[in-house]
Amino acid sequence: MWVTSSLTNALTPTAIALGNFDGIHLGHQEVIRPILHRSKNQEEVRSFLSYPLSVPADTQTPISSADRPEHIYSTVVTFNPHPQEFFTGKKRSLLTPLDEKVQQLQALGVDQLIRIPFTWNLASLSPQDFVEKILIQQLCCQQISVGENFCFGKQRTGTAKDLKAIAASFDIPVTIVPIYARGGDRISSSAIRQALENGDLQRAQELLGRPYTLTGTVVKGQQLGRTIGFPTANVAVPAEKFLPANGVYAVRVFVQGVDNHLGVMNIGVRPTVSGTHPSVEVYLFDWSGDLYGETLTVQLEKFLRPEKKFASLDELKAQIQLDCTAAKEELQGNTK
Numbered sequence: 001m002w003v004t005s006s007l008t009n010a011l012t013p014t015a016i017a018l019g020n021f022d023g024i025h026l027g028h029q030e031v032i033r034p035i036l037h038r039s040k041n042q043e044e045v046r047s048f049l050s051y052p053l054s055v056p057a058d059t060q061t062p063i064s065s066a067d068r069p070e071h072i073y074s075t076v077v078t079f080n081p082h083p084q085e086f087f088t089g090k091k092r093s094l095l096t097p098l099d100e101k102v103q104q105l106q107a108l109g110v111d112q113l114i115r116i117p118f119t120w121n122l123a124s125l126s127p128q129d130f131v132e133k134i135l136i137q138q139l140c141c142q143q144i145s146v147g148e149n150f151c152f153g154k155q156r157t158g159t160a161k162d163l164k165a166i167a168a169s170f171d172i173p174v175t176i177v178p179i180y181a182r183g184g185d186r187i188s189s190s191a192i193r194q195a196l197e198n199g200d201l202q203r204a205q206e207l208l209g210r211p212y213t214l215t216g217t218v219v220k221g222q223q224l225g226r227t228i229g230f231p232t233a234n235v236a237v238p239a240e241k242f243l244p245a246n247g248v249y250a251v252r253v254f255v256q257g258v259d260n261h262l263g264v265m266n267i268g269v270r271p272t273v274s275g276t277h278p279s280v281e282v283y284l285f286d287w288s289g290d291l292y293g294e295t296l297t298v299q300l301e302k303f304l305r306p307e308k309k310f311a312s313l314d315e316l317k318a319q320i321q322l323d324c325t326a327a328k329e330e331l332q333g334n335t336k
């Protein structure tokens with residue numbers, strides 16, 4: 001998939017899904033779906049594009065226009081930073097940091113992600129100018145898809161209906177996707193965060209359309225785990241990744257994206273050993289070896305209990321033993 005922050009490097013013409021899309025949840029997938037329909041030619045071209053897991057923006061070479069037949073690139077257009085972050089100056093934590101977002105979009109069959117730099121200049125474009133100058137002139141868009149509640153342009157004055165009217169004057173069709181609900185509530189990134197904060201993994205999964213995962217490399221910790229019989233791989237997740245409630249979870253662990261292990265995870269500051277910063281650590285069942293430097297993806301299956309301060313390491317060890325039993329019960333019920 002081609003990832004770029006530069007409008008001039010974008011592959012064109014485009015079919016565009018517009019939004020922030022943090023989480024690529026089921027609602028986002030509905031907005032992206034209309035731009036995915038493509039001709040056979042387009043499928044052939046897509047197979048030229050390589051798919052890295054780790055994506056430094058702009059590092060892949062797009063195929064030259066001479067080598068490809070005319071086709072429309074399915075393109076997700078987002079803003080970087082998120083407009084809310086730009087205006088408030090407050091960093092947002094993300095359900096899907098860039099690497100994960102790219103992976104999810106790739107899996108859906110999206111050709112291109114454009115992260116338009118959000119600047120004062122961009123923020124001050126009127127809805128009409130945004131459509132005309134950015135979407136039509138720069139990105140040669142042929143089709144647009146947005147969610148019903150999409151707002152854009154100076155002071156968010158443009159609505160999805162305005163977008164449709166402006167684009168219609170250029171003969172560009174706009175799909176307005178109705179708000180998608182599941183179990184009564186509308187699917188949103190904030191509803192997923194709320195579910196994760198409540199330890200309600202089932203609800204988070206229902207809204208996301210997949211289990212919530214944490215991905216990172218294994219780094220050294222205090223080397224205490226091995227002394228109590230539970231060596232734990234400390235997973236360094238991206239600083240901006242949204243972490244669910246502190247506590248202990250039954251998990252499934254993928255090492256380098258493939259090996260599937262069962263285990264137990266603690267997220268928290270580890271008050272028993274006077275930890276100071278939040279850590280994510282996993283103990284893999286029936287496994288021994290060296291994981292330092294490996295990339296782990298931890299899939300959250302069940303919240304087991306909140307984190308606690310124990311009076312001694314022995315008490316913590318006894319509790320971890322109980323946690324392992326509880327996690328195995330949960331996970332083996334799911335695997336058999």
Ligand SMILES: Cc1cc2nc3c(=O)[nH]c(=O)nc-3n(C[C@H](O)[C@H](O)[C@H](O)COP(=O)(O)O)c2cc1C
Nearest residue numbers: 221222223224225264266270271272273307308323
């Ligand atoms: C299943 C599990 C549950 C844990 N629960 C707690 C807890 O409730 N309170 C706590 O302070 N630390 C908890 N920990 C973290 C331990 O304190 C930590 O694994 C230990 O200090 C080893 O740290 P190290 O990997 O840096 O050596 C838990 C760890 C695991 C694997």
Ligand SMILES: Nc1ncnc2c1ncn2[C@@H]1O[C@H](COP(=O)(O)OP(=O)(O)O)[C@@H](O)[C@H]1O
Nearest residue numbers: 220221222223225226231232284288290291292
């Ligand atoms: N079953 C296991 N689960 C997780 N890590 C294991 C396991 N067996 C061995 N290890 C290794 O031990 C390391 C963790 O040991 P630990 O004493 O907790 O040290 P640290 O504080 O550096 O995490 C892991 O990073 C991994 O390399």
